[in-house]
Amino acid sequence: MPDTRTLKADVVIIGAGSAGMAAYKSARQFTDSILVIEEGHYGTTCARVGCMPSKLLIAAAEAAHHARHSGRFGINVAKVEVDGKAVMARLRAERDRFVGFVVEDVDGWPDAHKIRGSARFVSPNRLMLDDATEIEAGRVVIATGSRPIWPAAWNALGDQLIVNDDVFDWGDLPSAVAVFGNGVIGLELGQALDRLGVRVKLFGRSGRVGPLTDPVVAAVARTTFAAEYRFSPSVEALAVRREKGKVVVTERIDGQAVEEHFDYLIAATGRQPNLDRLGLENAGITLDERGTPVGWNRRTAQIGESTIFLAGDAAPDAPLLHEASDAGRIAGENAARFPFVAARHRRTPIGVVFSDPQIMMVGQSHAQLTNAQAKFITGSVDFSGQGRARVAGRNVGRLNIYAHPETGKFLGAEMVGPAAEHIAHLLAWAIEADRSVQQMLDSPFYHPVIEEGVRTALRAARDAMDEKSPAHRPCLDCRSAA
CATH class of the missing domain: 3.30.390.30 (FAD/NAD-linked reductase, C-terminal dimerisation domain)
Known part of the structure; x- marks a missing residue:
């Protein structure tokens, strides 16, 4: 039988991303009895596969775009060449630099406060790791983040189905990419890749443009983007398949089925919170039809009257670094000071x-x-x-x-x-x-x-x-x- 051990801590934080790191720093002001459980990489989604690498790609795309359109100012650039390998090399180098700062921060935490593994509730105040380690927790902060989702049928595309995380590990730029999803990620990546010389088509279904809800503003955005690249926020996609090393997308255009071939399909079709593997039912936590814990309070981060707190992308909150950091700080403080729980100010969206x-x-x-x-x-x-x-x-x-x-x-x-x-x-x-x-x-x-x-x-x-x-x-x- 494998050896088992039991650990105890006043505050246990599951996840060491933006929210988890903020929760740790906040909780440590009130107690030194803390454990942070992480099964993947230490550090934030923002630095690793989100805000920063995407902005690096966008910066390169803007440089190419401005050079191509400098003629309107009377400045003529004879030829604009995009070196895909150089673009991606700079992106990865700068990305790794940003990640390094975050990892360096976590490396400075006491080893006794960190543990590797995936956690699951066996009761409201008891967790079990995948190596059978048991943890008795006074309070728990869940900061497990979220993950991309896509239609199951797309799995047949194999390694030609990618998400934004994968884009930033490319060694070179591909020739053609289908971007599915007209949210924030799809908008940013689709336009940037197009400006870098990649043949891009953005496929959306809802007709929306990113987060915009004002129909007048959205109409202006829709017209503007469609004038620059193949931005199609309302597409009837009939089929997606893999054929002879290509991704083949079939859509209905003017009543006809039209096929187009791409190197990759980028799935930017949404994310779901990483709550389904935590055994929350064993902790007495009920989820609503959207997968949100019933009774979660945005200003305290507490779930009902329980000893469990929720913060970051795993919560029904805006998936943004500053929101995750704010929520993590609140969750860490309230978990550490429990049973005293304070409602804190949340900044203007x-x-x-x-x-x-x-x-x-x-x-x-x-x-x-x-x-x-x-x-x-x-x-x-x-x-x-x-x-x-x-x-x-x-x-x-x-x-x-x-x-x-x-x-x-x-x-x-x-x-x-x-x-x-x-x-x-x-x-x-x-x-x-x-x-x-x-x-x-x-x-x-x-x-x-x-x-x-x-x-x-x-x-x-x-x-x-x-x-x-x-x-x-x-x-x-x-x-x-x-």
Whole structure:
């Protein structure tokens, strides 16, 4: 019989990604009785296969794109050549550098706090590892992340079915790729690979464009992307098969079945939380129809009244590093200080897609406001005529901001357009500060900058409020020159 052992800890953290690392650092402020269980690589999805390597690929793609289109400024580049091997070599080198910083951090933790293996609940406060080690846990933080999902039939493609993780290990760029999924990952990878000279087609089903929910903004994004590369967010794919070393995709176009051959199919069709292998039923945790633990509290990270906490991509939270880190910090603190559990502030939602033009969403989305039957008005700006955007040749896109028609409070925004990553921060900070549209207009705007487009949208929102509720119109002496 194999040797067995039993370990004990006040706080046991399952997973050492962004949320798990944040939970560990937070919990360690209150107890030194901690165990972190990890079955795979230490470190974050962001550094290894997410944010950073994708941005490295996008940076190379933008360099090629700008060189090809420099003629509009009177700058002629005779020939643009993409060295796929060099692109991928730089990507991997920089990616490994980022990962190294994360691993170095974990290497600095005491060895007694780390254990390798996969964990499963046998009771609410007892875990068993795959090597039969038993762990008695005072409290447990689940930070197991998520994994890609795709239709089971695609498994017949073998090694020609890949996910974004696999892209970053390529030694060279392929000649043709089918990208399935019009979410954030599909948008970023599809456009970047196309700009690097790969024949790309993006296949979507929902018709949506990334996370956008505002139909007007989404329509602008759809038209813009489709004008640059083969972006098809509403496709009727009839079949996917492997034939003679190629991925063959059959779709219906104008009533006809049309086939196209690719080197790979990138599955960017969604992710699911890594909760199904934990034996949560043995811990008394019930999952709803979406696979979410019933009773999970976003502001405490606690599941019901249990001693189990959940954070990161495994939770029904935004799959973003800063959200995972925030949730991990809250989970670690509350697990360590249990039975004292404090509800902590969660920052204003902010999301960015690093396509070109970029997409951003802050605060409450159009869909959230509409579904809640909330009162709101919309202020807009079309960037096609915006001064600084035209100067830079980036005059494409639209920003819609949402405000309460009576109080004037700024509620949220959706945008596709230039400098969206920066505008997103400004607007998120305004929500954090509980600013009104008028207060935002009273803030300084330099000239000429992209942010002047925000002022245009704010003015439109103010005008809409004046028309809708003239009784709430500020007196002229109280209104700034904005």
